[in-house]
Amino acid sequence: MRVDVLTIFPDYFAPLELSLIGKARTTGLLDVGVHDLRQWTHDVHRTVDDTPYGGGPGMVMRPEPWGAAFDELVPPDRPPLTGPESVPLDDRAPVLIVPTPAGQRFDQAMAHAFAGERRLIFACGRYEGIDQRVLEEAATRMRVREVSLGDYVLFGGEVAVLVMLEAVVRLLPGVIGNAESLTEESHANGLLEAPLYTKPAVWRGREVPEVLRSGDHGRIARWRRAQSLLRTAAQRPDMLASTAPETLDKHDVAT
Numbered sequence: 001m002r003v004d005v006l007t008i009f010p011d012y013f014a015p016l017e018l019s020l021i022g023k024a025r026t027t028g029l030l031d032v033g034v035h036d037l038r039q040w041t042h043d044v045h046r047t048v049d050d051t052p053y054g055g056g057p058g059m060v061m062r063p064e065p066w067g068a069a070f071d072e073l074v075p076p077d078r079p080p081l082t083g084p085e086s087v088p089l090d091d092r093a094p095v096l097i098v099p100t101p102a103g104q105r106f107d108q109a110m111a112h113a114f115a116g117e118r119r120l121i122f123a124c125g126r127y128e129g130i131d132q133r134v135l136e137e138a139a140t141r142m143r144v145r146e147v148s149l150g151d152y153v154l155f156g157g158e159v160a161v162l163v164m165l166e167a168v169v170r171l172l173p174g175v176i177g178n179a180e181s182l183t184e185e186s187h188a189n190g191l192l193e194a195p196l197y198t199k200p201a202v203w204r205g206r207e208v209p210e211v212l213r214s215g216d217h218g219r220i221a222r223w224r225r226a227q228s229l230l231r232t233a234a235q236r237p238d239m240l241a242s243t244a245p246e247t248l249d250k251h252d253v254a255t
C-alpha cells in the first residue's frame, strides 16, 4: 500500500518510523510519503491560510497549495474540469481521506475498506479547515472521503491521520504476525472483546477465572462469548442493536 500525507506539520508523523508501522515500511508492505504543504506555496511567507469569506472566526486554508500538491501527487489523467461537473470514478482512483469534525464517523468497517485500497492520500487540515473547493476539485480525480474520529474537536487532522493509519495498517496482511488476533479483538465481530488475563493465577488475592485454566476449549469459547455480550451490553448497548439477539446460558457465564 502507498500512503501520502499532506500536512503543514510533517514532524507529527515521526512516529510512523516506530513499531509495526515502521516494520511494515521496512518490509515493503507499506510505502509512506509525508509532504509539507508549504512546499507548494510561492510567497516569501509560505502562506497557506486566509480569512474566511462571509466572515467568522479563525482562518481557512487557501486552495492553491492543495491544488498544486494534488496536481503533483495525482496528475490529472484528463483535462481538468473548470466547473462543478462531477465524473464517475472507478476504484482505481486513489482515495483522498480528509479528517474533519464534519465527516462520517471512522470505524473498523471503514478501516477494513481503506485497508483494501492500493493507495491512500491523507489531507491534514488546520485552522478552521480547508476551502471546500479543494475537495470538490479533488473529487474529479480521487474518491474523496470526509472522515471524523468522533464528536469532539481537535486542532487539526494530523492526530486523526495517525489514528486512522494505525487502524488501517494493522489490518494489512503480514503486518500482525498472528492474524487470529484480528478476529478476536473488539469490533472485529461487532462486539467488545472478553476480559483478558495472564500469569500469575492469583494476584493480590484475585484469581484468574477457573474456566480459563480448565483447558476445556469449548467451555472457554462459550465463556468468552458470554463475557463479550455482557461487556458490550454494559459498555456499548448501541453495538448490540445491530447484533442478532442471543440467549445467555448461566453456565457459560460462570467463572
Ligand SMILES: N#Cc1c(-c2ccc3ccn(Cc4ccncc4)c3c2)n[nH]c1N
Pocket: 099, 100, 101, 124, 125, 126, 127, 128, 129, 147, 148, 149, 150, 151, 152, 153, 154, 155, 156, 157, 158, 160
Ligand atoms: N477527524 C477529525 C476531527 C477533527 C479535526 C480534523 C481536521 C481539522 C482541521 C482543522 N481542525 C480544527 C477545527 C475544524 C473545524 N472546527 C473547529 C476546529 C480540524 C479538526 N476534530 N475532531 C475530529 N474528530
